[in-house]
Amino acid sequence: GIQVEQSPPDLILQEGANSTLRCNFSDSVNNLQWFHQNPWGQLINLFYIPSGTKQNGRLSATTVATERYSLLYISSSQTTDSGVYFCAVFFYAGGTSYGKLTFGQGTILTVHP
Amino acid sequence: GAGVSQSPSNKVTEKGKDVELRCDPISGHTALYWYRQSLGQGLEFLIYFQGNSAPDKSGLPSDRFSAERTGGSVSTLTIQRTQQEDSAVYLCASSLVRVYQPQHFGDGTRLSIL
Numbered sequence: 001g002i003q004v005e006q007s008p009p010d011l012i013l014q015e016g017a018n019s020t021l022r023c024n025f026s027d028s029v030n031n032l033q034w035f036h037q038n039p040w041g042q043l044i045n046l047f048y049i050p051s052g053t054k055q056n057g058r059l060s061a062t063t064v065a066t067e068r069y070s071l072l073y074i075s076s077s078q079t080t081d082s083g084v085y086f087c088a089v090f091f092y093a094g095g096t097s098y099g100k101l102t103f104g105q106g107t108i109l110t111v112h113p
Numbered sequence: 114g115a116g117v118s119q120s121p122s123n124k125v126t127e128k129g130k131d132v133e134l135r136c137d138p139i140s141g142h143t144a145l146y147w148y149r150q151s152l153g154q155g156l157e158f159l160i161y162f163q164g165n166s167a168p169d170k171s172g173l174p175s176d177r178f179s180a181e182r183t184g185g186s187v188s189t190l191t192i193q194r195t196q197q198e199d200s201a202v203y204l205c206a207s208s209l210v211r212v213y214q215p216q217h218f219g220d221g222t223r224l225s226i227l
Contacts, residue, residue: 031215
C-alpha cells in the first residue's frame with residue numbers, strides 16, 4: 001500500500017514565526033487532504049489538494065503530484081495553531097471503491113506565546 | 114449545516130463487554146468511513162460503506178469488530194468482548210459519492226477499556 005511520511009515529527013515555534021510542514025507519499029494519489037487535530041482531538045479539514053496550490057488565510061498548501069510531495073505553510077503562527085497536523089492520501093483503484101485515506105504519522109506543532 | 118455526529122463522545126467499559134458506537138453522517142453523503150486512532154498505531158482505516166454496495170471491511174482488526182449502516186444513513190460500529198487493546202478514539206467520516214471528494218470527520222468516540 002501507499003506509504004506516507006511527514007516531517008518534521010515535532011516543531012516548536014514562537015508566536016509570529018513561519019513554518020513549512022512536508023508530506024511525502026510513495027505512489028500516485030488521487031486525493032490528498034491536510035488536517036489539523038486540535039488539543040480537544042477534533043480533526044479539522046484544512047485543505048483538499050491533490051495537486052496545485054491553495055490558500056486559506058495564513059495557511060497555504062502546495063502539492064506536486066508528479067514528485068509525490070505536499071507542503072503546508074503556516075505564516076505568522078498563533079498559539080491556536082498548536083496541535084497535530086496530518087497529511088492523508090487516497091489512491092483510486094477503480095470500480096466502485098472510493099477507498100480509504102492513508103494517514104501519515106503527523107507533525108506535532110507547539111506555538112509558544 | 115450539521116457536520117458528522119458521533120455518540121457517545123466518551124465510553125468507559127469493562128473488558129469483555131460489548132460496545133456500540135454510532136455515527137450520523139452529513140446529510141446527502143452516501144460514503145461513510147470508520148477509522149481508529151490509537152497510541153502507537155496512528156490513524157487507521159477500519160471499514161467503508163458506499164450506498165447499497167457491499168462494505169469494504171479490509172481494515173477491521175478482528176472478527177470481534179462489525180459495522181452496519183441502516184437505510185443508507187446512520188452507522189453503528191460494534192465491538193464484542195472488548196479487550197484493552199481496543200482502547201482508542203474511533204472516528205467516523207463521510208463524503209459525497211463522487212470520486213475525489215474530501216472526507217469530513219466527526220469528533221470521535223473515546224473508548225476506554227478497563
